[in-house]
Amino acid sequence: MTTIPRHYLFALASLFLGRDSSILQAITSQWSATASLSPPAASSVTPSGLTAPGASTSSRPHLPESDVSVPRTGPRSLQPSSTRAFPQLAALSAASDALVEDSVSERTKQTFKPGIAAYLEFCRSNSIVALSPTTENIVSFTTSLFVVRSLSLSSIRVYLAAVRYYLLCNGAAVDVLKSARLTAVLHGIERRQPPSALARRELSVDDLIHFRRYLQRSNYAYVDQTMLWASVTLAFYGLLRASEYLAPSIHTFDSQRALVWTAVSIAPDSVTLRLKVTKTRQSGDGGTVTVSSTGDETCPVLAMSEFRRTTAQACSAQPVFAFAEGNYLTPPCLNKILRQALNCNQVSSHSMRIGGATLLASRGASEAVIRRAGRWRSTASERYVRQVAGMPPQWTSSVASLRDRV
Known part of the structure; x- marks a missing residue:
């Protein structure tokens, strides 16, 4: 059996893993720790993890009974004999552990x-x-x-x-x-389990119009009216998660996550957002979201164009949605405004995402199209679709049978 040189494997790891120093460090530490190892004896080693009395033990390390935190498997100290005999395999196994851990946010x-x-x-x-x-x-x-x-x-x-x-x-x-x-x-x-009375309600196009009428009658400054209107229409038609366009705090934001003006492009018929991270993409490139013009009074492109015209921050690296006084728009703040405007405690900043998915389904979009539009990586998108009048046949039965709502 031909043994691959360590420096060659390290070069391959560097090429594929880039600047992920934690994984590269795990690889190098494994090579250093196991370079002088000889194949172990046939007797097994008992790990210190959770086992039942008299039960056989696993050769892989795992959480002790007292540890209830999210598991973090470091470089392995216990390996099957075939793995310990070949340090390169042990190092790559440790690297795969790190990648599995990083598969979720x-x-x-x-x-x-x-x-x-x-x-x-x-x-x-x-x-x-x-x-x-x-x-x-x-x-x-x-x-x-x-x-x-x-x-x-x-x-x-x-x-x-x-x-x-x-x-x-x-x-x-x-x-x-x-x-x-x-x-x-x-x-x-x-x-x-009966449907929850506290399940979030979707926003509809009629709700959007009602929200706009509320803003026009309110005491908000015009620039704040345009900001709130743009945020709601963009989230509705773009199926945005709250974390993708709202700040976590009224005074602070994370420059590595926030949607800033420099990441927004407005064309005559569309708005394009360059997301830094999303719930399912934490690598620093959340992809792009393009929201097209609707040609009616709820058009997100017209709303964003008017908001950009009225705000003084339109060319800055500040969060897009902020009040004129300087406070950033946050999920709790938007929730409060929506509930006041629609007189309903079941709406929230997530209601736009639910409403956008429901609108697509009502217009005949397939589950695959909705999943792609909302950047879902699983069938969880089905739980966002609500039963509405005029729902196409392919959605009617499946939506009616779903009680597990978001």
């Missing part, structure tokens, strides 16, 4: 913490090996979330996603999360 990792904690507690209480669950173990865990913890279906799905991430980070199999029995249990939960 830091915010998502925080969201996963309660799910991982609940799963580990369930395993401890029932003497289950956390990294070797059976299909029935996962089904029982899911049932306990609904029966014992009284979680909603949407929360249960997040917990299961957290378990999947935990298993992936520790090199365990995830096929147990794809069983037909688990799918049936989730469908049963869906049927038993």
Whole structure:
């Protein structure tokens, strides 16, 4: 068997991983740590992770019982004999661990913490090996979330996603999360759980018009009226997430994430946004979003053009949506204004994204088109579509059967 020189592998890693120093450091540390290793004896090494009494242990390191944080697998200290015999494979395995960990955003990792904690507690209480669950173990865990913890279906799905991430980070199999029995249990939960009275309501074109009338009657300065109108129409027709166009604080913003004027291009028939990051793309290039003219009074292109004409910040590197007094528009602020304008507590900054998806579906767009327009990477887009009058046949039955709303 031909051994690939270490310097050649390092050059390949540098080429593909670019400036990701954390992964390159993991590779170099693995080479240094394992360069003098000889193949280990056939006897197995017991890891310090979560195991049931008398159960066989995994050769991959994983979280100890007391650790309920999002898993972070560093350079491996325990390897199968075939891997330890070849340092290059150990180094690449450590690099793959780092890539798996970075497959979700830091915010998502925080969201996963309660799910991982609940799963580990369930395993401890029932003497289950956390990294070797059976299909029935996962089904029982899911049932306990609904029966014992009284979680909603949407929360249960997040917990299961957290378990999947935990298993992936520790090199365990995830096929147990794809069983037909688990799918049936989730469908049963869906049927038993009534639709939430607090589910967000979508915005419609009529709501947009009503919102504009409210702004015109309000005491907001004209420049602030144009700013609020532009933000709502752009989010509605662009299916924008709040984090993609609003600041997190009225006084501060993250220059690496915020939508600034220099990232906005306005043409006669479209507005193009160059997003720095999105929920599903955290690499610093969130891609572009092009919103076309609608040719009516809710046109986002006309709204953005008028807002740019009236604001003094139109050519700066400041957040696009800010009040004349200097405060940035935030999700809580926009939520309050929307609820006052529409006299409805079920609307929020997310209602525009829901409304935009529903509008596309009502006009005959396929699920694939909606997913692409909203930059979804899964079928989660289906949960954004609401039942409205005139819904095409291909959406009517599927939307009516969905109770797990966002």
